[in-house]
Structures are given as structure tokens and as C-alpha cells.
Amino acid sequence: MSQKNTFQVVARKLITASDKKKYDPFNRVEYQETLNGDRWQFPEDFLSLRNLPIYGDLDDEQKWRLSLLEAINFFSVNIHGEQALVAALEPRLYRDKRVGEDPVSSKYIQRFIHEENSHTYMLAEFCLRYHGSVFPDRAFAVEQPKFSPEVEDILFYGRTYILESYLGFINQKAVKDSDMDTSAHQVHKYHLIDEARHKAWDKAMIEENLSRAKKKNLSSELRAAKDLMATYQEYIYQSACNPAVYRALGLENGMRLRTEVIASNERRDLMRPWSEGLAKYYADIGF
Amino acid sequence: MPANNSDARQVLREWIRSKAPSVDEATFTDQTKIIEEGLITSVDVLELFLLIEELGEIEIDATELEPDMLESIDRICQTFLE
Ligand SMILES: [Fe+2]
Ligand SMILES: [Fe+2]
Numbered sequence: 001m002s003q004k005n006t007f008q009v010v011a012r013k014l015i016t017a018s019d020k021k022k023y024d025p026f027n028r029v030e031y032q033e034t035l036n037g038d039r040w041q042f043p044e045d046f047l048s049l050r051n052l053p054i055y056g057d058l059d060d061e062q063k064w065r066l067s068l069l070e071a072i073n074f075f076s077v078n079i080h081g082e083q084a085l086v087a088a089l090e091p092r093l094y095r096d097k098r099v100g101e102d103p104v105s106s107k108y109i110q111r112f113i114h115e116e117n118s119h120t121y122m123l124a125e126f127c128l129r130y131h132g133s134v135f136p137d138r139a140f141a142v143e144q145p146k147f148s149p150e151v152e153d154i155l156f157y158g159r160t161y162i163l164e165s166y167l168g169f170i171n172q173k174a175v176k177d178s179d180m181d182t183s184a185h186q187v188h189k190y191h192l193i194d195e196a197r198h199k200a201w202d203k204a205m206i207e208e209n210l211s212r213a214k215k216k217n218l219s220s221e222l223r224a225a226k227d228l229m230a231t232y233q234e235y236i237y238q239s240a241c242n243p244a245v246y247r248a249l250g251l252e253n254g255m256r257l258r259t260e261v262i263a264s265n266e267r268r269d270l271m272r273p274w275s276e277g278l279a280k281y282y283a284d285i286g287f
Numbered sequence: 288m289p290a291n292n293s294d295a296r297q298v299l300r301e302w303i304r305s306k307a308p309s310v311d312e313a314t315f316t317d318q319t320k321i322i323e324e325g326l327i328t329s330v331d332v333l334e335l336f337l338l339i340e341e342l343g344e345i346e347i348d349a350t351e352l353e354p355d356m357l358e359s360i361d362r363i364c365q366t367f368l369e
């Protein structure tokens with residue numbers, strides 16, 4: 001099988017899998033009238049302050065509010081990441097200039113866009129109903145290097161894979177957590193199901209572009225792209241610690257708390273399956 | 288209460304020094320181009336937003352920013368804190 005067929009075969013499989021999962025994109029989650037005060041809105045183990053001494057000082061009501069605010073923060077990072085993803089996928093349709101722009105791949109990307117659009121709707125609905133707003137976007141690229149098309153797409157799908165692996169990791173933990181409240185649990189569950197397909201597409205695109213980039217000897221560009229991916233991974237990691245959340249809880253020194261969380265070994269250990277999974281993937285494909 | 292401008296400038300200077308301990312104090316001013324000269328990296332930008340939000344008691348939406356708004360302490364103060 002030629003390289004060209006490999007990702008097109010993946011695209012066909014993903015189209016079939018995607019079409020089997022038909023759902024009403026705007027009425028998938030049953031949103032509760034009111035949230036349960038004795039159920040978590042975000043998995044307790046993943047609350048950013050969980051491993052700091054201050055967590056022991058919070059009363060039950062504050063811990064519950066922390067779980068709601070961290071759910072809003074996590075969902076907001078999801079929303080902004082996926083909005084940017086939709087915007088970048090759109091111009092990749094049917095051009096047939098680069099990898100994954102042929103008709104078959106484009107048909108899959110249309111489903112990908114459709115699913116991401118339904119996700120941001122589902123996530124934003126949760127934020128709006130239970131918090132009144134979505135947190136602002138904090139992603140900001142200071143470096144915009146010009147790469148060859150193959151490396152540009154490795155960077156794009158690489159960042160997407162980092163984001164989707166992160167979402168998948170947290171979604172999975174939330175789905176397994178029997179103390180989660182109903183609506184939040186549903187949001188994580190539905191998101192988890194769809195993201196498995198998206199990650200398969202990200203990988204197919206990364207691998208095809210990587211093999212082409214290697215044939216063209218683009219190793220210095222590849223190194224630069226990998227550095228930018230590492231920066232994005234750190235951004236995603238740090239995005240879970242938001243001082244606005246701590247301020248909303250009435251805690252002082254939000255920035256100091258954030259620094260403590262980021263420096264905490266317990267937090268790094270907690271997230272290690274995600275970061276190690278990424279490192280293992282890069283090693284497996286020779287990136 | 289938002290920090291007053293000279294306090295905010297002091298906090299920003301200290302923060303930049305913490306990110307770039309080897310900064311040349313002789314040439315480091317409020318006009319120094321902090322990203323261009325590599326004093327802070329893109330990993331630090333999120334923290335910079337959050338710090339400005341805390342200093343100004345404002346909320347920053349990155350989608351509304353232009354890169355030059357973060358160019359120097361002067362530009363940050365003009366854009367967000369004055
Ligand atoms: Fe999604
Ligand atoms: Fe996705």
C-alpha cells in the first residue's frame with residue numbers, strides 16, 4: 001500500500017465510524033435545571049489546588065465552587081482550542097494541494113468540523129447555563145515562523161493532537177469518576193467518544209507529512225516545529241491553573257497559588273500519563 | 288484596587304527579571320523589547336496576561352491583542368494599565 005493510500009484508508013474508516021454515531025448536535029446533553037451541590041462538577045483529583053495545603057482550609061461549599069469554576073475553565077480552554085481548530089480546518093478542504101486535501105480526506109474533515117462545532121456548542125452551553133459566560137481565550141502566538149507546507153501541517157496537527165490528547169485524558173478521568181454530576185459527566189462522555197476519531201486523523205496527518213518532510217531533509221524546520229509544540233504543550237498544562245478562578249473563590253494571591261500549582265510535583269505526576277503518552281508517540285514515529 | 292502605575296511597573300520589572308535572571312541591568316529599561324530581545328518566551332506570555340489582569344483588575348481576551356501591545360513595559364502599561 002502506498003503512503004498516499006494510508007491516510008485515505010484512515011479517512012474512509014473514520015467517515016464510516018463517524019456516520020455510525022449520529023446525534024442531534026445541539027440537543028445531545030440533558031442539562032440539569034440545577035446542579036447537585038453534593039456532586040463534583042470536575043473530578044476532585046484534578047482540581048488544581050487539590051495538592052496544596054490551602055485545599056484543606058476550604059470548606060465543602062468552596063470546594064464545590066472550585067469544581068464548578070475549574071469545569072468552566074477547562075471547558076473554555078476546550079472551546080477556544082476547538083474554535084481555532086475549526087477555523088484552520090476549513091481552508092484545508094478540497095484544495096488538493098497538500099496532504100489530506102483530496103476529496104476523500106476533505107469529506108472526513110467536514111465531519112471533523114461538524115463534530116467540533118457541536119462540541120463547542122455543548123461546552124459553551126454548560127458554561128453559559130451554570131456560570132453565565134465562557135472564560136476568555138489566552139492562547140497567543142508570539143512566534144509565527146514560515147515553514148514548508150509539510151512542517152506547517154505537522155505543527156498544526158501536532159498542536160491539535162496535544163490538545164485532543166489532553167481533553168481525552170481529562171474526559172476519561174471524569175467519565176470514570178462516579179462522584180461527577182450528571183450534565184458534566186455527559187459532556188465529558190460525549191466528548192471522549194468523538195475525540196478518539198479526531199486523534200486518529202491527527203496522527204495520520206502528522207505521520208504522512210513527517211515522512212514527506214524527512215524525504216525533503218527539513219530537519220531544522222522539524223526541530224523548530226517540535227519546540228513550538230513543546231511550548232503549546234506547556235501552555236495547555238498551565239491553562240488548568242487560572243488565578244481568576246482563585247480570585248472568584250475569594251482567595252488572595254491568585255498568581256502565587258498558580259505558581260505553586262505549576263511547580264508542584266504532585267501535579268506533574270498526575271498529568272504524566274498525558275505528557276509521557278505524547279513523548280512515546282513522537283519516539284515511535286521518529287519525530 | 289488596581290495597582291497604581293508605578294507599582295505596576297515595578298511588579299512587571301521584577302517579574303521580567305525573574306524570567307531573565309541574566310538581564311543586563313545597565314540596558315534594561317521600560318522601553319526594552321522584552322519578547323524581541325528574548326527576555327521572556329512564548330511560554331511566559333500566558334503568565335504575563337494573568338499578571339496584567341491581576342495588576343489592572345481587568346480581563347484580557349488574547350484574540351483582541353496585537354503582538355506589539357506586549358512589546359515593552361511602556362507599551363503594556365499604555366495598553367492595559369492607564
Ligand atoms: Fe472536540
Ligand atoms: Fe476533536
